[in-house]
Amino acid sequence: MKQFKWGLIGGGEGSQIGLTHRVASAHDRHFDFVAGALDIDANQAKQYGMRLGLDHDRAYGSWQDMLEGEKNRADKIDLVTIATPNSTHFEITKAFLENGFHVMCEKPLTMTSEQAKQIVEIAKETGNICAVNYGYTGYPMVIQARHMVQSGQLGKIRLVVSEFAHGHHSDAADADNPRLRWRYDPKLAGDSSILMDCGIHALNMATFVTGQEISKLSADFASCVEGRELEDDAMINYRMSKGTVGRLWTSAIALGHQHGLTIKVFGESGAIRWAQEQPNQLYFTPLNQPTQILERGMASLCENALSASRITAGHSEGFLDAFANLYSQIARAISHQHEGQKIDPSEIWFPTAVDGKHSIDIVEQAVKSARNGSQWLVVNS
Template sequence: MMKLQWGMIGGGEGSQIGPAHRLGAGLDGAFEFAAGALDHRPKEGRAYGQRLGLAGDRAYGNWQEMLEGERSREDRVDLVTVATPNATHFEITREFLKAGFHVLCEKPMTMTVEEGEEIVRITRDTGRICAVNYGYTGYSLVRHMRAMVARGDLGKVRLVKAEFAHGHHADAADADNPRVRWRYDPAQAGVSAQFADCGIHALHMASFVTGQEVTRLSADTVSCIESRELEDDAMVNFRMDGGAVGRLWTSSVAIGRQHGLTIQVFGEKGGLRWAQEHPNQLYWMPLGERLQVIERGEANLSPEADRSTRVTIGHAEGMPLAFANIYSDLAEAIRARKDGREMDPAADLYPRAEDGLRSMAAVFAVAQSGKEDGAWLDARPPMFR
């Protein structure tokens, strides 16, 4: 089977996210890394791309050059990953979609709700795929949680509790550290810091696992380090369209927490608990029975979990493997379109542009609710109301 052609924008040398994407895209052999514009400095970007194995004429100096170079090629890339600074996501994603490319965009997909709605309309008009990298939903046992909820193991979902809290920005002395400062600067980060950075991962996971969407929310936001203009801690209560109640805590000043992404789902017939720092175990408590530990890779899990299990039971599963599952989903979706067939339903799990849009609407609702002392606000984008 011929490999699909893959290109990347951003994710250059020293990037935090670039290596995870390159590992994830290459893990299954479905994609060939064929083109890239990896750095905002053209010379450095071209050089780094060639060191990674790109041909000289496909190691581009910027995204505009890559768009022009790829659109006319017979072997043009099938999928473009956008891993640039947040404020550039919308323009790059829009232009590649309009040119007929499939896109995987890092979160947040856009900086405004209006931009998000435009991306959704473009995907619908062009028929192109626009995925958003909520990569933690690629973990095998997160997908098994979703399958358990969908098949009714928990009964009606009553409550979902999600967290994404760490302490890596807790030092007030870091106020002038450029790697930290921009995150709390409205000119660069937008209307929200910690919720837009981490909270939306937890919120999207709540929807992914439960199959329900957030309709309204109330937020308490605070800058524990007073010099920050944007929040470094937020507590969000929310309601979902299937009747579930949601609680979400996100923080960057929780000293002692490392990554801190966890999700718990409680239904009429049982409860589930999973933590990203311990991804091989899913805790399942059926009503009136003893606590059970479901191990990733064990027999008789769901098709969604089986398809996304990469290493044998007992071995560690990591973030690049979760990213690889998103890329595997996208490879199956692209191949199904090329072949004119339905895609494998166990692979139809990649986050869509609609998910990116819902996240951005929630970001603005959280920011506004925080300003209004926790007022309950509609969390849906206008086009979904």
């Protein structure tokens, strides 16, 4: 497969997620990092870009300069990743899609459903790929879980329970820390904090593994640390499109939890459970039988789980590799487009703007429900 040209917006020096994208996009040599607008500070953005090896004319001071600079180049970037703060995703994604670029946008795709709807429409009209980085869907054992659920190995799915509960905002004495304070300020974070930041990963995981959408929900939000306007803990009860019962717990005050993303799926004839902090194992309990531990790399796994794995069983494979799997899938999709081939979703999958929009629809309805005494509300897709 041809190597594509890649650009990054955000992800500057010291950012949380920039390095992960740079390593993951390069992992399988599908993308070459040639352009970037890496920082909100123009000078920092240029300096850091050049230190990372970008040519001086492609180490841009802003995303607007990058768009202008790239769009008329014969060797322009094929894919741009947007790893800036949430409130900027809509404007940047829209501008790049409209100007002919494929986009990989960090979650959340946008701040509102209306914006997400626009992005879905623009991607459809332009034919450009708009992926959303639900990177945890790239883990081989999550792909295996999805295969087992959707091929009927657990029977009809009764219940899905997922969590994304960490404890890193537990210290009340830290409430005024500027790195934390904005997350609970509606003017800067929007209408939701921990659900929009972390809970949506666990909800996306539930929809990805079951292949069902969330059709209605009831939410309970709590601000456990005094003075916080937005929720630092949330519980959502929901129902899925094929009747599966769903539960989500997300929290920032779950002291002792480090990362805390887990999923459990309970069917009529079997159950599975997976935890992001031990990503190489999937626990499978067939009805009336002992629990089995499925290990990444075992020959009996499904083809997609095996091909998502790069190193032999028993060695740790993790976060960077999972993101790399999404980049690999996007590269295959771009390649198919260049060759005029149709994309078979059983072979090429990655979360798209449609999934990104579904998440925002869920968050919007959850906010309304939480404000109205946990009233059950329909989620329109």
